[in-house]
Amino acid sequence: MTSHAKAGYDRAVQDFTDAFRLAFGLVISLDADLVEIVSLSLRVSLIAVFIACLIGLPLGARLAVARFRGRGAVLVVVNALMGLPPVVVGLLVYLHLSRSGPLGSFGLLYTPTAMIIAQTILIAPIITALSRQIIEDLHEEYAEQFRSLGLTRSETTRALLRDGRRALVTVALAGFGRAIAEVGAVIIVGGNIDHLTRVMTTAIALETSKGDLPLALALGLILLVLALAVNALAMTLRRPDA
Amino acid sequence: MSAGVTTHGLAFDAGGNRRVGPLDLDLPATGITVLMGPNGAGKSLLLRLLHGLITPTAGQIKISTDRQAMVFQKPVMLRRSVAENLIFVLKRRHPRAEVEGRCRNILREIDLEARAGQPARALSGGEQQRLALARALATEPELLFLDEPTASLDPASTLAIEATVMRAAAEGTKVVLVTHDTGQARRVAGDVVFLHKGMVCEHSLAADFFDSPVSEQARAYLDGRIVL
Ligand SMILES: Nc1ncnc2c1ncn2[C@@H]1O[C@H](COP(=O)(O)OP(=O)(O)OP(=O)(O)O)[C@@H](O)[C@H]1O
Ligand SMILES: [Mg+2]
Numbered sequence: 469m470t471s472h473a474k475a476g477y478d479r480a481v482q483d484f485t486d487a488f489r490l491a492f493g494l495v496i497s498l499d500a501d502l503v504e505i506v507s508l509s510l511r512v513s514l515i516a517v518f519i520a521c522l523i524g525l526p527l528g529a530r531l532a533v534a535r536f537r538g539r540g541a542v543l544v545v546v547n548a549l550m551g552l553p554p555v556v557v558g559l560l561v562y563l564h565l566s567r568s569g570p571l572g573s574f575g576l577l578y579t580p581t582a583m584i585i586a587q588t589i590l591i592a593p594i595i596t597a598l599s600r601q602i603i604e605d606l607h608e609e610y611a612e613q614f615r616s617l618g619l620t621r622s623e624t625t626r627a628l629l630r631d632g633r634r635a636l637v638t639v640a641l642a643g644f645g646r647a648i649a650e651v652g653a654v655i656i657v658g659g660n661i662d663h664l665t666r667v668m669t670t671a672i673a674l675e676t677s678k679g680d681l682p683l684a685l686a687l688g689l690i691l692l693v694l695a696l697a698v699n700a701l702a703m704t705l706r707r708p709d710a
Numbered sequence: 711m712s713a714g715v716t717t718h719g720l721a722f723d724a725g726g727n728r729r730v731g732p733l734d735l736d737l738p739a740t741g742i743t744v745l746m747g748p749n750g751a752g753k754s755l756l757l758r759l760l761h762g763l764i765t766p767t768a769g770q771i772k773i774s775t776d777r778q779a780m781v782f783q784k785p786v787m788l789r790r791s792v793a794e795n796l797i798f799v800l801k802r803r804h805p806r807a808e809v810e811g812r813c814r815n816i817l818r819e820i821d822l823e824a825r826a827g828q829p830a831r832a833l834s835g836g837e838q839q840r841l842a843l844a845r846a847l848a849t850e851p852e853l854l855f856l857d858e859p860t861a862s863l864d865p866a867s868t869l870a871i872e873a874t875v876m877r878a879a880a881e882g883t884k885v886v887l888v889t890h891d892t893g894q895a896r897r898v899a900g901d902v903v904f905l906h907k908g909m910v911c912e913h914s915l916a917a918d919f920f921d922s923p924v925s926e927q928a929r930a931y932l933d934g935r936i937v938l
Contacts, residue, residue, distance in 0.1 A: 606789075612763055613786035616779065617799060617849065627798070631789040 483681075490682035491689060502683065506690055509667040512580055512654070513647040516587035517595075521640055523588075524595030529625045531596070532603035546600070549593035554586075558656030561586045565657065578659040583667070586653040591643040598639040603628045638702040645698050649691065713775040713853040713884045714739035715760060720769035722752075722759055730755050730908040732769060739774075741900035742875065742885040744916070746892075748931060752908040753888045754783055757855045760886070779851035783858050783888075785842035787830040792822055795830045795841060799848050812848075820844045835862040843871060847878060854878065856887040860894065872898055892932060896920055904928040 494502050531542065563569050565577040565585075576582045606628050614624050629636065651669035658665035660674055668687045675684035714737060721731030730752040737743045745753050758764045760771060761780045788795050793813050800809045817823045820840045825833065830841060843859055856875065860868040868891075876898055879885050889895055895902060899916035904925065911925035923929045 610786060610788070612758075612782065613788075615763055616761060617802075618776075627788070 487681035487685055491685035494682060494686040495689065499686075502686055502690075504663065505666050505668055505671050505687065508580065508665075509648060509669075512583045512667060513587060513644055516584050516591060516647050517640055517644045519584070519588045520592040520595045520643055523592045524643075525599050525629060525636065526625075528596045528599030529603050529629055531600045532607055533621060533625055533628070543597075543600070546593050546597050550597050552590060552593065554590055554650045554652035555656065557586055557590050558653035561589065561653065561657045577657060578661060578665055580658070580665060582657040583654045583665060586657045587647040587650065590650060590653060591647050594646060595639055595643050598642065599632075599636055602632050602635045602639065606632050634705050638705050641698050641702045641705075645695060648694060713773055713777075715743075715853070715884070715886070716772045717760075718770045718772075720759060720771060721767050722755060722764065723767040728908060730759065731766075733910055735903065735910065735913070737884075737886065737903075738901060740879070740882070740884060742879050742887055742898050744895045744899035744902045745886060745888045745905060746890070746895060746902060746928075746931070747905035751905040753905055754857050755908075756905065757857055757886065757888065761855050773853065775852040777850070777852040778855070779846040779849045779853075780855040781839070781842045781846045781857060781859050783861070785838045787833070787838055787841070790830060791827050792830045792833065792841060793817065793826040796845055796848055799845055803849065816844050816848060836864065836867055839863060840867065840871065843874065847874070851883060853884045854886070856885065858888050858890065860889070860891065868894065892920075904931070906931075 531539065531546070561582060562577065564571045565574070565582050566572055567577070576585070607624075610624075610628065610631075614627070619627070649669065651673060654660075654665075654667055655670045655673065658667070658670065660666050660670040666674075668691050672684045672687050672691070675681070675687075715735065716737070717733050717735045719731070720733040720735070722729050733756070745756065747753055755764075757780065759766055760773070761778055762771075763780075788798060790798070796813045796816055797809055800812050804812060814823070814826075817826055820843075822833075822837060822841060825837070830838065833841065839859055839862065843856070846854060846856075854875075859875070860871050863871060872894060875885055875887065887898065896916065899919075901913065901915050902919040903910055904912040904919070904923070904927070906925075906927045911927045912919065912923060914924070919928070920932070923932060
């Protein structure tokens with residue numbers, strides 16, 4: 469390495485180390501901006517997961533238990549929706565919520581509500597498809613016994629949701645993991661507005677492009693820890709239900 | 711209170727093959743009917759047909775009661791505790807306040823009190839069968855189908871199960887029981903249906919069946935020869 473290149477390299481390491489030190493400082497001092505961004509992220513994604521579960525769990529259970537014409541087609545659609553690109557969801561929600569769109573009069577564009585809607589649409593298919601699989605496996609095991617006992621369909625569904633609950637929590641965690649790490653949809657419908665719709669992922673994208681590494685790094689660290697925690701929780705829950 | 715079982719031309723096909731039937735059965739309305747026959751004869755299939763779990767390809771089944779229960783050859787344990795497996799059926803029949811007491815009594819009878827809180831699927835095979843029978847009886851059936859309920863039980867537990875089944879029968883529950891255990895069949899059977907390749911070879915009173923089986927297949931089975 470030439471001395472010139474060496475100096476450049478040292479400077480980069482120095483910058484990076486400084487950025488890390490500042491980032492840790494932000495986390496430890498519970499910097500106001502940082503806390504605001506993290507709590508908005510959590511709020512938006514948790515609400516989105518909650519709504520997606522309200523839609524996806526009953527739907528998944530019903531798809532698992534019911535046999536009707538066109539069920540196969542519905543399953544194909546749900547599975548395809550699992551792979552929806554976030555930016556496309558963002559675009560579609562944008563078109564609906566924008567002032568000239570069908571829901572424009574509600575004035576939801578660039579609000580946390582718009583972000584919740586986008587994330588819900590993104591993860592509801594995931595929750596539906598994964599819970600369908602889990603409940604269908606369990607139903608295979610229980611079906612004859614339940615029919616022997618003369619259970620109604622709603623009693624069957626309720627019992628399946630209850631006995632599969634542990635595995636279903638991991639489904640919700642998977643949905644949360646996808647929601648909180650997603651950037652494409654929320655940046656389109658939220659607009660990354662400071663103090664209003666700025667969440668972790670959009671802030672990281674912006675701060676990095678501005679060169680403000682400490683805040684980006686601090687948020688990145690928190691996101692990383694969150695992702696690890698969610699995964700660890702899912703792992704411990706993945707033990708089969710008793 | 712009791713339930714006779716009759717069938718006319720009952721048959722079930724799968725994959726283009728006749729699995730069971732045509733069967734014309736007329737089971738007595740009380741007591742214990744034992745269903746015997748070699749592996750694959752169609753015993754489990756016949757129980758499922760009679761219990762209404764699968765739809766026959768042809769023929770009719772006449773059963774005078776809807777109050778039926780079945781214990782499967784592989785007992786189905788809910789992914790819940792031992793006690794909750796009982797509570798699940800008890801609370802469908804009894805007022806909330808009685809459920810816990812009834813559950814405790816049953817657990818004491820089947821000697822699983824100490825395991826009440828453990829996952830039912832952690833029980834041994836024999837313990838699961840005990841629990842599955844108790845759960846079936848907790849629905850107070852008038853007609854009870856038992857598919858090899860003592861297949862993995864030790865001798866003492868086998869006798870305990872037999873006593874339970876005979877008491878239920880004495881109290882008016884019609885029982886149809888599948889077993890490969892000739893000793894057990896002798897101990898509990900009122901009448902015996904011998905099934906071979908989906909057909910009834912013989913239906914006679916237990917005493918007659920064991921003293922002088924008519925069909926060559928039943929004689930071979932009882933002698934422990936391979937029946938073809
Ligand atoms: N639901 C079903 N659909 C189609 N075929 C079946 C079904 N259940 C069983 N069979 C077939 O019917 C035949 C009889 O099976 P069954 O389980 O009734 O035998 P079994 O007399 O109970 O034997 P074992 O003594 O081994 O329990 C087998 O060839 C089996 O593959
Ligand atoms: Mg069988």
